[in-house]
Amino acid sequence: xxxxxxxxxxxxxxxxxxxxxxxxxxxxxxxxxxxxxxxxxxxxxxxxxxxxxxxxxxxxxxxxxxxxxxxxxxxxxxxxxxxxxxxxxxxxxxxxxxxxxxxxx
Amino acid sequence: xxxxxxxxxxxxxxxxxxxxxxxxxxxxxxxxxxxxxxxxxxxxxxxxxxxxxxxxxxxxxxxxxxxxxxxxxxxxxxxxxxxxxxxxxxxxxxxxxxxxxxxxxxxxxxxxxxxxxxxxxxxxxxxxxxxxxxxxxxxxxxxxxxxxxxxxxxxxxxxxxxxxxxxxxxxxxxxxxxxxxxxxxxxxxxxxxxxxxxxxxxxxxxxxxxxxxxxxxxxxxxxxxxxxxxxxxxxxxxxxxxxxxxxxxxxxxxxxxxxxxxxxxxxxxxxxxxxxxxxxxxxxxxxxxxxxxxxxxxxxxxxxxxxxxxxxxxxxxxxxxxxxxxxxxxxxxxxxxxxxxxxxxxxxxxxxxxxxxxxxxxxxxxxxxxxxxxxxxxxxxxxxxxxxxxxxxxxxxxxxxxxxxxxxxxxxxxxxxxxxxxxxxxxxxxxxxxxxxxxxxxxxxxxxxxxxxxxxxxxxxxxxxxxxxxxxxxxxxxxxxxxxxxxxxxxxxxxxxxxxxxxxxxxxxxxxxxxxxxxxxxxxxxxxxxxxxxxxxxxxxxxxxxxxxxxxxxxxxxxxxxxxxxxxxxxxxxxxxxxxx
Numbered sequence: 001x002x003x004x005x006x007x008x009x010x011x012x013x014x015x016x017x018x019x020x021x022x023x024x025x026x027x028x029x030x031x032x033x034x035x036x037x038x039x040x041x042x043x044x045x046x047x048x049x050x051x052x053x054x055x056x057x058x059x060x061x062x063x064x065x066x067x068x069x070x071x072x073x074x075x076x077x078x079x080x081x082x083x084x085x086x087x088x089x090x091x092x093x094x095x096x097x098x099x100x101x102x103x104x105x
Numbered sequence: 106x107x108x109x110x111x112x113x114x115x116x117x118x119x120x121x122x123x124x125x126x127x128x129x130x131x132x133x134x135x136x137x138x139x140x141x142x143x144x145x146x147x148x149x150x151x152x153x154x155x156x157x158x159x160x161x162x163x164x165x166x167x168x169x170x171x172x173x174x175x176x177x178x179x180x181x182x183x184x185x186x187x188x189x190x191x192x193x194x195x196x197x198x199x200x201x202x203x204x205x206x207x208x209x210x211x212x213x214x215x216x217x218x219x220x221x222x223x224x225x226x227x228x229x230x231x232x233x234x235x236x237x238x239x240x241x242x243x244x245x246x247x248x249x250x251x252x253x254x255x256x257x258x259x260x261x262x263x264x265x266x267x268x269x270x271x272x273x274x275x276x277x278x279x280x281x282x283x284x285x286x287x288x289x290x291x292x293x294x295x296x297x298x299x300x301x302x303x304x305x306x307x308x309x310x311x312x313x314x315x316x317x318x319x320x321x322x323x324x325x326x327x328x329x330x331x332x333x334x335x336x337x338x339x340x341x342x343x344x345x346x347x348x349x350x351x352x353x354x355x356x357x358x359x360x361x362x363x364x365x366x367x368x369x370x371x372x373x374x375x376x377x378x379x380x381x382x383x384x385x386x387x388x389x390x391x392x393x394x395x396x397x398x399x400x401x402x403x404x405x406x407x408x409x410x411x412x413x414x415x416x417x418x419x420x421x422x423x424x425x426x427x428x429x430x431x432x433x434x435x436x437x438x439x440x441x442x443x444x445x446x447x448x449x450x451x452x453x454x455x456x457x458x459x460x461x462x463x464x465x466x467x468x469x470x471x472x473x474x475x476x477x478x479x480x481x482x483x484x485x486x487x488x489x490x491x492x493x494x495x496x497x498x499x500x501x502x503x504x505x506x507x508x509x510x511x512x513x514x515x516x517x518x519x520x521x522x523x524x525x526x527x528x529x530x531x532x533x534x535x536x537x538x539x540x541x542x543x544x545x546x547x548x549x550x551x552x553x554x555x556x557x558x559x560x561x562x563x564x565x566x567x568x569x570x571x572x573x574x575x576x577x578x579x580x581x582x583x584x585x586x587x588x589x590x591x592x593x594x595x596x597x598x599x600x601x602x603x604x605x606x607x608x609x610x611x612x613x614x615x616x617x618x619x620x621x622x623x624x625x626x627x628x629x630x631x632x633x634x635x636x637x638x639x640x641x642x643x644x645x646x647x648x649x650x651x652x653x654x655x656x657x658x659x660x661x662x663x664x665x666x667x668x669x670x671x672x673x674x675x676x677x678x679x680x681x682x683x684x685x686x
Contacts, residue, residue: 069169072166072167072168072169072266073168073169073246075163075166076166076167076168076269076271079162079163079166079269079271080271082162082271083162083271083272083273084272084275084345084346084349085272085273085275085349088349099677102677
């Protein structure tokens with residue numbers, strides 16, 4: 001008896017039917033995989049940059065510290081120069097005298 | 106199984122084992138704390154707040170300074186040579202004038218100090234077991250530059266800001282100073298630095314970072330920095346010019362009158378704000394360690410003394426307020442000395458004024474007249490008014506080390522105590538208490554407790570400081586009557602020769618004998634003058650007090666002239682003309 005493989009045809013048609021969703025699934029999985037790997041490498045790149053950005057941060061911190069110290073010194077100098085003690089001594093050296101008579105007009 | 110399969114199995118097994126172990130180290134084990142080997146936690150010191158006068162000028166600021174440290178293991182030089190090089194830079198600042206300006210005695214002291222410093226440094230750096238030793242604190246920037254120029258290996262510097270005083274020792278007693286506590290942290294002592302220490306010191310920050318072998322921070326580390334919180338600034342009610350005038354005049358007159366000590370307080374009668382406060386001798390807060398502890402206490406708030414005749418104002422105010430007397434009531438016991446409780450009471454100059462009015466009693470500073478008033482008051486009422494005027498308790502001024510004075514319990518008073526207290530002997534007050542009391546007379550009878558700080562300024566906000574107490578202690582009418590009596594005392598009393606012409610000044614002299622070993626020493630006095638001006642609309646109330654003046658023992662000849670000299674300069678400064686009275 002001749003035996004025909006109609007099942008095979010059925011499988012082929014099924015394949016043709018189910019091929020599309022399977023492709024999509026695989027493609028989706030592939031995309032997700034690429035995304036994960038891409039993010040992973042991006043994180044690696046950023047982490048690497050951050051790790052070496054310590055030098056920049058250190059430089060900025062040093063500069064801030066230097067400017068703050070300079071400000072403190074300048075503030076102290078300004079205060080000294082404008083203090084009444086300093087001004088009265090300078091006035092004396094320049095020959096200024098206290099008024100002996102005040103006239104109210 | 107063939108060998109390939111076995112090998113494959115072994116590889117997979119190894120991978121699984123490694124994964125398990127990694128999982129264990131990452132999530133289960135306590136090893137995370139060991140990663141701190143590469144972590145560095147550093148305290149970021151907070152900047153201490155400044156102290157500013159009423160015009161915003163910094164009386165106390167911060168200055169760049171450093172800790173000088175040594176690492177004994179890294180020092181290659183001979184210890185003694187190194188100590189010899191460093192020691193001259195690390196001795197007291199008072200020798201900074203240079204040898205040419207020092208006396209011989211001072212040069213000897215300086216050399217001795219250098220030698221001691223040398224020995225200390227040598228001892229510290231000899232100990233090779235120590236990794237790090239502190240050699241000096243608060244090394245200024247110019248000194249640091251000089252030390253760095255020596256190119257010494259094994260020493261270094263860390264930040265250690267110090268206080269800076271642009272006006273040198275101006276207001277030293279008011280300000281206090283900053284020293285170290287037992288943990289080595291900066292702490293304020295005495296005055297404003299002590300009272301407001303918690304506000305001024307701020308809050309230290311912290312930075313914890315992973316660092317690479319070069320010491321550079323690794324930013325992917327898990328720690329986050331905590332920023333330091335800068336201390337709040339204090340803006341005072343102190344007028345810088347008035348303070349300068351007061352200190353200048355006080356210094357001159359303490360020396361002129363040969364006094365042991367002098368104090369001046371100037372306050373605003375309408376607000377209780379302190380405009381100026383000075384004592385002499387004083388000290389320099391930048392080198393406070395060079396002075397003995399006696400210098401640190403602020404005599405204006407910590408010293409107690411018997412006020413003498415200035416206290417007559419309180420007795421008179423009480424009797425007037427209770428309508429027991431009027432300014433024209435006549436004293437019918439004033440013709441001669443009185444015997445009270447077995448003691449003889451006499452006037453200061455043995456001159457008597459029969460039938461004197463109360464105004465004349467104040468004018469002549471008549472002790473007998475005051476016993477007449479205290480008789481009318483009686484102990485209970487008199488004691489009440491002493492309390493109302495704030496004596497026997499702290500005024501609450503915002504300075505550390507305030508004393509409450511000494512007023513004995515009412516039950517311990519005898520008849521003689523009532524009499525002597527009426528003219529200010531037998532009780533002890535502080536200068537600030539006297540100012541507070543007379544401020545009430547100048548302010549229509551309303552007492553306002555004194556304060557020095559006007560506002561506290563932080564980065565986020567400003568907080569106004571209000572007086573602790575505001576109270577009507579006598580009526581406005583009593584205050585007005587007493588003011589006229591005080592004006593009369595200045596214009597007709599013992600000190601009239603010194604009063605500036607054209608101004609109505611209300612005031613009262615005081616000469617109190619000092620109790621020594623159970624009796625009063627007739628040659629040692631506390632001479633004072635208290636008053637306010639212009640009398641009709643007072644701009645200031647002021648107390649001048651000299652302890653043991655030798656040129657003259659009387660307040661009318663020492664404290665009063667100083668008061669008037671300062672008052673004249675303040676009138677000019679504030680442009681108060683005689684006509685504006």
